[in-house]
Amino acid sequence: MKIATAAALAVSLLAAAPAVAQTADWRTVAPENLLVIDTVHGRILVEMDPRVAPNAVNRIRTLADQGFYDGLKFHRVIPNFMAQTGDPQGTGQGGSELPDLAGEFEFRRGRDAGFIRVAQTPQGQAGLIGSVPVTTQPDAQMMITADFKTGAQGLFCPGVAGMARGAALDSANSQFFLMTGPKDDLNGRYTPFGRVVAGMEAVRALKAGTEADNGAVADPDVMSRARTAAALPEGERPTVRVATGAAVQAEIERVRAERGAAFDVCDVQPPAEVVGG
16 A cells, blocks of 8 residues: 655645745644544645634544544545545444534634634635634624634635534534535535645545445545544654745735635645654
8 A cells, every 4th residue: 555655745745835935934733633644545634723623623533543534435525525534334324432513613713813814705804724714703803702702614625624414413423524625505514623734635536436426436445544643653643834924924925916806715725844754
């Protein structure tokens, strides 16, 4: 089985993104928030963000570090939409023995969340918290709220990781999906809990199903192993650094100029690099 090394992922990721100035600020993803998924197509690294969906992040951490996800199929894959996994039955009908989770479709944002504004929207403003694209009310709204915070909602852009669920809003359990295209009609209806920071080429290479079968895959790829970085032996533990501050602002302006009138928050992916592992 061919597993891409973290160093190779770093090279391919940075080759696809503009060079980051040496003076750029970088933040290191906490190992307990870094989900490491190994597949035959390479390694997928997801930065989970408990500020956006604390219960979902805790569930994914718990199951991953128990080995629950090892060998599970990407049973539903729709190109330019998403790849879904996490079902021990491999049908989309299963889950873990843990109780279902309430939906985390919105959250409260404080000034300490490090929000980076990208664009003005009819709802307020769109931008980034960590790696996750969000829409939120302006900071001025915090002055009239009891908790000095304002409402925010994660957006289902390419790379975003979300909790799958059934018809009931509070039925998420173990299944999750990785976005390969934007899907506005998921916003506010499904729980986003993070974003792929390396390995999108592996996500897009997963065997896909047909539209007629709603993405069901006849001979699906699997997660050979899924753990948080914190649970991996030190020698196998990747470290991911994500650009922030001036580097992200420069990337926003570069993409804005390139996309013109079509520019959208989903077009912005913070540059990242993978070290070790």
